[in-house]
Amino acid sequence: MEISGKKVIITGGGRGLGRNFAISFKKLEARPYVICLTQENVDAIKSEYGIPGRVVDVGSEPQVVEFFDSYVEENGVPDIVVNNAGTTADALFIKKKGDEVTKFPLTSWEKVIGVNLTGVFLCAREAAYHMVKHGVKGLIINISSVSRAGNLGQTNYSAAKSAVDAMTVTWAKELSRFGIRVGAIAPGYINTDMVAGVRPDVLEKVIQNIPAGRLGETTEITEALNFVVRNDFFTGRVLEVDGGMRI
Amino acid sequence: MDIGGKKIIITGGGRGMGRRFALHLKKLGADPFVLDVVQQNLDELMSEAGIPGRVVDVSSEDQVAAFFEDYARESGAPDVLVNNAGITADALFIKKKGDAEIIKFPLENCTRVININLIGSFLCAREAAYHMIKKGVKGVIVNISSISRAGNVGQTNYSASKSAVDAMTVTWAKELAKYGIRIGAIAPGYINTEMVAKLRPDMLDKIIQNIPLGRLGEMDEIALTVEFIIRNDFFTGRVVEVDGGMRI
Numbered sequence: 017m018e019i020s021g022k023k024v025i026i027t028g029g030g031r032g033l034g035r036n037f038a039i040s041f042k043k044l045e046a047r048p049y050v051i052c053l054t055q056e057n058v059d060a061i062k063s064e065y066g067i068p069g070r071v072v073d074v075g076s077e078p079q080v081v082e083f084f085d086s087y088v089e090e091n092g093v094p095d096i097v098v099n100n101a102g103t104t105a106d107a108l109f110i111k112k113k114g115d116e117v118t119k120f121p122l123t124s125w126e127k128v129i130g131v132n133l134t135g136v137f138l139c140a141r142e143a144a145y146h147m148v149k150h151g152v153k154g155l156i157i158n159i160s161s162v163s164r165a166g167n168l169g170q171t172n173y174s175a176a177k178s179a180v181d182a183m184t185v186t187w188a189k190e191l192s193r194f195g196i197r198v199g200a201i202a203p204g205y206i207n208t209d210m211v212a213g214v215r216p217d218v219l220e221k222v223i224q225n226i227p228a229g230r231l232g233e234t235t236e237i238t239e240a241l242n243f244v245v246r247n248d249f250f251t252g253r254v255l256e257v258d259g260g261m262r263i
Numbered sequence: 264m265d266i267g268g269k270k271i272i273i274t275g276g277g278r279g280m281g282r283r284f285a286l287h288l289k290k291l292g293a294d295p296f297v298l299d300v301v302q303q304n305l306d307e308l309m310s311e312a313g314i315p316g317r318v319v320d321v322s323s324e325d326q327v328a329a330f331f332e333d334y335a336r337e338s339g340a341p342d343v344l345v346n347n348a349g350i351t352a353d354a355l356f357i358k359k360k361g362d363a364e365i366i367k368f369p370l371e372n373c374t375r376v377i378n379i380n381l382i383g384s385f386l387c388a389r390e391a392a393y394h395m396i397k398k399g400v401k402g403v404i405v406n407i408s409s410i411s412r413a414g415n416v417g418q419t420n421y422s423a424s425k426s427a428v429d430a431m432t433v434t435w436a437k438e439l440a441k442y443g444i445r446i447g448a449i450a451p452g453y454i455n456t457e458m459v460a461k462l463r464p465d466m467l468d469k470i471i472q473n474i475p476l477g478r479l480g481e482m483d484e485i486a487l488t489v490e491f492i493i494r495n496d497f498f499t500g501r502v503v504e505v506d507g508g509m510r511i
């Protein structure tokens with residue numbers, strides 16, 4: 017699929033990887049549109065890059081349905097949807113501190129599953145619905161993570177990402193008859209806001225475990241995204257870009 | 264890694280996918296050199312595209328070591344090696360034909376495929392990495408695996424060899440990262456090539472029925488993937504699967 021001229025919706029496009037995807041698409045003459053939770057970020061990307069966007073909570077069925085209905089009414093069916101919106105809420109499953117034993121909070125579980133799994137489900141469903149309804153041979157790209165293998169402190173995040181991988185395969189099998197491809201990218205530790213939030217001593221240990229000896233750059237993930245868009249034979253699989261790291 | 268000006272050795276570059284890689288990379292301004300076992304193929308590639316090559320049997324330690332010595336002496340260490348040379352020799356593990364005959368998988372089929380696909384990849388990667396490290400070249404090795412790595416019917420030997428290559432991809436990525444060398448692999452699905460054209464038509468039909476995208480892949484789609492791996496400096500120790508969604 018050629019990138020230029022394509023209508024691309026990027027969830028979580030207000031900052032981090034998603035924002036970089038949107039800017040890159042714009043530079044390649046595609047028509048990006050971002051959704052995220054923060055009006056400020058929507059405004060910033062509009063004023064800095066002329067990229068339109070809207071506040072939408074991907075975990076809310078009514079909001080997602082309404083968003084896609086209005087987007088399609090105004091712009092037609094999107095060609096590409098990048099399910100990038102994601103959050104973390106790390107905790108040990110069971111934590112023992114001296115005599116105190118704490119459990120993984122259900123709220124941390126629900127928050128991450130709500131955005132990273134249900135959000136991906138909802139956005140992909142609405143996107144695919146409109147693509148199939150109007151015969152658009154589109155593309156859905158799910159952003160997974162190296163954590164899909166099962167990362168320490170990420171019961172919720174790893175489960176969500178692994179679940180997204182499974183859906184990638186199911187959807188690739190189901191939607192290929194409509195000419196729709198579904199792929200995923202599993203980035204390793206990338207130099208972004210989300211990683212900057214990790215404790216410095218933990219981050220150092222992380223980098224020691226990356227054969228490439230450094231964090232990845234957002235441009236390297238954007239490159240992977242462009243590859244998935246362009247390669248018409250890539251579907252139902254996960255592209256891992258992680259500097260050789262094993263979790 | 265920028266591709267322009269890079270010295271790229273492609274094994275099995277005389278025909279099929281390897282040949283397409285060489286042509287694709289030449290167009291991007293690289294400096295490809297192909298190895299193959301058929302002189303005629305090399306001559307044709309030279310006259311058609313000005314791409315040099317040499318007859319080398321990748322399963323022969325002597326030939327591989329000698330080739331890389333000569334190449335390094337003439338041109339310096341390669342920047343990229345694409346381990347693409349590979350063959351098939353399919354057979355059922357145990358085949359029962361009616362009441363009479365039960366046939367075993369011939370050891371010779373196993374040996375041939377393991378020698379070229381697995382040992383050949385080992386030898387070429389070893390020599391390439393040796394020269395890269397000796398000269399401080401932060402190179403890339405791309406191993407061509409296959410969707411069959413998952414364990415394909417009739418491909419005890421081929422599946423084993425490709426899965427083994429995947430494992431080496433991970434080991435080498437971990438070991439050679441300290442020298443700035445990346446190792447990646449590509450697992451193509453069924454691609455429109457000579458190798459696939461040899462399959463029985465009824466079998467090929469069944470295969471395409473199992474490909475969600477409803478068609479064979481094109482060699483250019485795999486060449487694009489080779490290009491991606493060479494360029495992406497954070498990609499190492501992993502396999503890119505380009506197979507139209509097929510599951511084996």
